[in-house]
Amino acid sequence: MPRTLARRFLSVLLLAACSLAVAAPRPPELQPYGEREDVMRFADAAAQRLEADPQWVRGVLAQARLVPTVARLIMPPPPGTAKDWAAYRARFVEPRRIAAGLAFWRDNERWLNLAEERWGVPPAIVVGIVGVETLYGQHTGSFRVLDALATLSFDFPSGRRDRSEFFRSELEAFLRLARREGLDPLEPKGSYAGAIGLPQFMPSSILKYAVDFDADGRIDLLGSPADVIGSVAHYLAEFGWQRGAPTHFAVAAPVEVRDRALLLVPDILPSFDAAGFAERGATLDAAGAAWPGKLALIELQNGDAAPSYVAGTTNFYAITRYNWSSYYAMAVIELGEAVRRQR
Template sequence: MTEHTRTLRRPLLGAALCSVALGLCGATPSLLAAGKRRVSFQEEEIDPGRYRNGSNPQAAAFIDEMVAKHGFSRATLNDWFGQAVYSATVARLIMPPATPGRKSWRAYRSRFIEPIRINAGVRFWEQHRDTLRRAEAEFGVPASVIVGIIGVETIYGRDMGSFRVLDSLSTLAFDYPDTPNRASRSALFRAQLQDYLLWCRETRTDVFSVLGSYAGAIGIPQFMPTSLREYATDYDRDGHIDLRNSPVDAIGSVGRFLQLHGWEAGRPVVWRLAQDEGSRGIAAAAADGEPWPTRTLNQLTRAGLRLDEPIDAAREGETGVLVVDLPTPDAPTEYMLGLRNFYVLTRYNRSFFYALAVYQLGEAVKAAMM
């Protein structure tokens, strides 16, 4: 058995933070987890040489496309993919659990709205107060929301992932595990791999130097390569974008991402519902799982739903809303109404749990700052 066919083990540099849900920073960009799993290892299983010299048909076809479509040097690509490795660890982690548990909002929330993240968020906010104030003024996104996203994603840069991005994306583009959605997922990761190589060329970045999550998400805000190219910004004005080492760039990039996805400055994220049986029943009937506003407030209030909010019902009657359902096993499902800004948070990650955890973590940090 040669070096290029046997599976080896490579030490990991630290805990790998999973960022895996196809929101791609929200159904397009950031491939961030609908329910993040946190995984720690001492080593990673790899298979060197798997993509060398056309040995993998998918990799060979990808190289042909990058040469024809984007003018890459075939020799350069052959060299890069000759050094890329298949990661059995990545392939294993991308798989859904063999026995999926029941979704629990309370369990999910407890992982993010807790003292370690809140205290780290306070320190982050204090250290970057001026930058957060500038981003809020420029993008219209509250500092608390930016702080919430960065806290949920990486605990303010503490857990950014230790997988080589080239290896992760190659594994998932060319050798995605055998699942019912394999074709669509492989295509998605091929697109991310394409954007990663384009970004490396545009920024003169060594393709082997970038580390990220096992799904290929990069830096403090865990941007996938597509988001990196489209939304990242040089917010510290040092001449280059560095989401792994520059919290300032991370803050500006998150703010810009949310602004360009339609964030409405000065508007709420969610409204609380009254807890009477009638309101809860209407919310349950209207909960369709869609992340965008599909009804108006008037439609729900005319059916009998009541809010636990001091709002001007006449002025807000035509506001678009969605029902956010938050199930917990062996407990009553919780409901809220999400507005346009809640929808925008699901562009970062489509999960309702994620979007609300981001908002509530940011609010908890803001309260702790007072």
């Protein structure tokens, strides 16, 4: 191509590129809620309950922003999406997370042992929870907590059960927490649901269950592994963790569909003793058959393959109070055990 023609061709390409750049829409800025009427009504009511300056609460919430991504992420999977325990497990019980868990355990062994002495929760369970929640602090969330909670409080998406009241209570708890700890409410970041720190505590859980385990005068769930470990162990203890008890036993589920269905009716709530399992055709291992407490038949679906089953104890149920999912609880247990074995 002649040099003059090449220059003209290049000029045309540059002009076209500039035109496209000018024409391409910029991503919209997140718009603050400002003085929206329903938000300000909530602000005034919350200020009264918090015994806070109404202008401070109004000013904070006026700066909260609606985040469409938050509303999208809170939606459940599409109908018909098959649950798959094997795939779920593979996301969490994998070499990178196990290696990070080993480092977390090694660096914080003193605090893990002290937490077990005080609350009876084994290190492997605490390590499993922190690993599943945030990969030991590598993924604590990038949304402003204020924005996430405001979005789910005032613009909860349609198409699923409305949980806006829950998130409004968490938004109020977040404001209470900010006042108590002297935080700028515009600063903390967390998950799309408003969970905070390595253990992903919601604001109300921080207020109720988080502890200053290193006794430095403040609770820090981002920078203090001691506070993280103590808070997780304290949370589980408050929800019924039994010192020295196992989390689950091996079990062969009943062959008869009706018997299996009867055992599954209470879901993850321990409701049957070992004799009740046997009466309905479930075969426990030796330790499970001798267990004096209540058990729940836990079904973990594997897509098109046959489900997996375990018999969950009260301690299994306590883990599900952290996240109401049997898949979550098993991932926590198995990640913690994988790290323990590597030690």
